[in-house]
Amino acid sequence: MTALALTPVEFVNEFYPNFWWIPAGILAAALGIKLPSIIRLWNDPLLRAVGGLLLLACSVFVFVAPSTIARVNRLTGISNFSGPWVYSLLTAFCASCLLLIITWRNGLSDRSLRTRRAMRGVIAVYCGVIAAIWVLFALADVPVERLRDMDTYYANTPYMREMIVLYLLAHTTAALITNWLIWNWIRTDGLDAWLRWGLKCLGVGYTLQLAFDAAKLTAIAARWSGRNLDWLSTAVAPPLACLSAVLVAVGFILPHAGQYLHDRWRLRLAHRELRPLYQLMKSVNGDGVPLVLRAAPELRLIRRETFIRDVLLPLARFVDEERRARSYDAALALGLPPDRAKALAGAVAVLDAVDARDAAREGDGTGDTDTTDLLRDIGAMSRALRDAEDIRAVRERAAGVRPDGVPVPN
Numbered sequence: 001m002t003a004l005a006l007t008p009v010e011f012v013n014e015f016y017p018n019f020w021w022i023p024a025g026i027l028a029a030a031l032g033i034k035l036p037s038i039i040r041l042w043n044d045p046l047l048r049a050v051g052g053l054l055l056l057a058c059s060v061f062v063f064v065a066p067s068t069i070a071r072v073n074r075l076t077g078i079s080n081f082s083g084p085w086v087y088s089l090l091t092a093f094c095a096s097c098l099l100l101i102i103t104w105r106n107g108l109s110d111r112s113l114r115t116r117r118a119m120r121g122v123i124a125v126y127c128g129v130i131a132a133i134w135v136l137f138a139l140a141d142v143p144v145e146r147l148r149d150m151d152t153y154y155a156n157t158p159y160m161r162e163m164i165v166l167y168l169l170a171h172t173t174a175a176l177i178t179n180w181l182i183w184n185w186i187r188t189d190g191l192d193a194w195l196r197w198g199l200k201c202l203g204v205g206y207t208l209q210l211a212f213d214a215a216k217l218t219a220i221a222a223r224w225s226g227r228n229l230d231w232l233s234t235a236v237a238p239p240l241a242c243l244s245a246v247l248v249a250v251g252f253i254l255p256h257a258g259q260y261l262h263d264r265w266r267l268r269l270a271h272r273e274l275r276p277l278y279q280l281m282k283s284v285n286g287d288g289v290p291l292v293l294r295a296a297p298e299l300r301l302i303r304r305e306t307f308i309r310d311v312l313l314p315l316a317r318f319v320d321e322e323r324r325a326r327s328y329d330a331a332l333a334l335g336l337p338p339d340r341a342k343a344l345a346g347a348v349a350v351l352d353a354v355d356a357r358d359a360a361r362e363g364d365g366t367g368d369t370d371t372t373d374l375l376r377d378i379g380a381m382s383r384a385l386r387d388a389e390d391i392r393a394v395r396e397r398a399a400g401v402r403p404d405g406v407p408v409p410n
Contacts, residue, residue: 020238023245024061030054030249033257049100050252056093057245063089066147079145084137087167088130094174095126097206100252101181129170136163151216152230155223168216175209182206194258198251205247212240267297270379274304277350277382281311284354309375316374318353323398330397336390343380344394350374350381351391 031054038044038051062068069082102118140159142150154160182203186196215237222229285307327348331341374381385391 020061020065020242023242024058024065026246027054027058027061027249030253031058034253037256037260046100046104047256049096049103050256053093053096053100053252054249056089056096057248060086060089060093061242061245069147070145073145080137080142080150083142083150084133084163087133087163091126091130091133091167091170094171095122097178097248098122098126098174101178105181105185126170126174129166132166133163136160136166149230149234152219152223152233155220164220168213168220172210172213172217175206175213179203179206179210192255192259194262195255197258198254200251201247201254202251205244205251208240208244208247212237212244215240264297267301271297271301271304273379274301274308274382276385277308277347277378278304280350280354280385281308284315284357285311305378308378312350312374312378315350315353315357318356319349319374320352320356321349323352324349326398327394331390331394333397334390334393339380340384343377343384344387344390346374346377346381347384348391348394348398351385 031051034047034051034054038047041047063072063082063086069086072082072085073079099119099122102115102122136159140154140157140163142154142157142160144153146153151164155164182199185191186199186203191199215232219229219231219233219237222232324345328341328345331344332338336344
């Protein structure tokens with residue numbers, strides 16, 4: 001039977017043995033993306049917390065896979081040992097989510113009594129839940145190994161029943177509180193765009209976790225009433241858990257990765273925008289910045305800016321300030337906004353200075369030019385150099401000639 005011919009429930013049942021490796025792989029990839037930053041900025045507790053949370057989430061999906069469950073049971077010699085082990089990992093993940101959201105929202109510098117009490121309360125409650133899970137498992141009689149339906153198979157077994165309900169209630173409580181904190185946070189003003197999108201992914205992810213809990217609890221309650229809705233636990237809950245894990249991973253990574261990529265893009269764009277002016281300065285100096293393939297974007301940008309300013313400084317004595325002022329007035333007369341007019345006037349002044357330098361003898365030049373604007377506005381001037389039509393129009397109007405060759409009337 002092909003995958004297209006299967007119903008959704010049959011599809012999940014068919015691929016259940018390998019189903020859990022999908023979110024495990026995605027979470028491992030997310031952890032791999034964050035790992036260089038975590039290692040480089042090890043003193044950042046928030047990054048360490050995100051790394052720990054991703055590691056816990058990845059561990060949950062690795063150990064919940066049927067092949068891993070069977071292997072752990074075999075290694076320990078205890079049937080269904082994987083049950084409390086996975087439940088403990090999931091409970092620890094819930095506590096990590098709550099602690100991270102509390103720390104993230106309140107800020108690392110927040111050491112208020114209320115925040116410390118909240119964090120200590122989360123740790124105490126969820127450590128107690130993990131301890132209770134193991135005590136209840138030790139008291140339960142679960143001789144039959146179950147690889148995928150332990151929740152519903154032992155739903156009526158003394159102590160095991162309580163253990164299953166306990167971990168689900170702990171998970172539901174964490175998802176509810178985290179959802180409440182996240183959606184309240186999203187509604188606050190002044191959030192960075194990347195942070196807002198990350199929080200939205202987290203909010204949807206934790207909402208799906210509530211749907212996961214609802215499916216599990218409904219299937220268990222059906223067992224208590226003598227009905228069989230096991231498919232909710234084995235076919236509906238797993239996809240919800242997988243999608244939730246992916247969204248949670250994206251939500252925690254997006255604010256950091258998004259801002260990082262945005263900053264890198266901004267640096268590369270600034271470096272690229274300086275190319276016209278850089279090429280012009282190379283024609284003056286004869287040499288450029290040596291190419292270093294492994295140089296960081298920040299260093300490449302700084303070196304290009306430094307080179308341009310180092311060449312502009314001695315070139316500035318050939319700048320004709322009167323012609324520069326006429327170029328600015330000409331750009332304004334062409335209907336350009338002041339900032340654009342200033343950039344075009346600076347670009348025209350630099351081009352004229354290059355021509356004047358090439359034609360000058362040693363010792364020529366004024367030497368009294370104010371270089372403040374030239375050195376500060378290199379980005380705007382470089383962008384202006386890209387527009388040859390505007391440069392030509394400003395030059396001609398500043399020289400008293402219209403673009404069509406007719407003298408400009410006084």
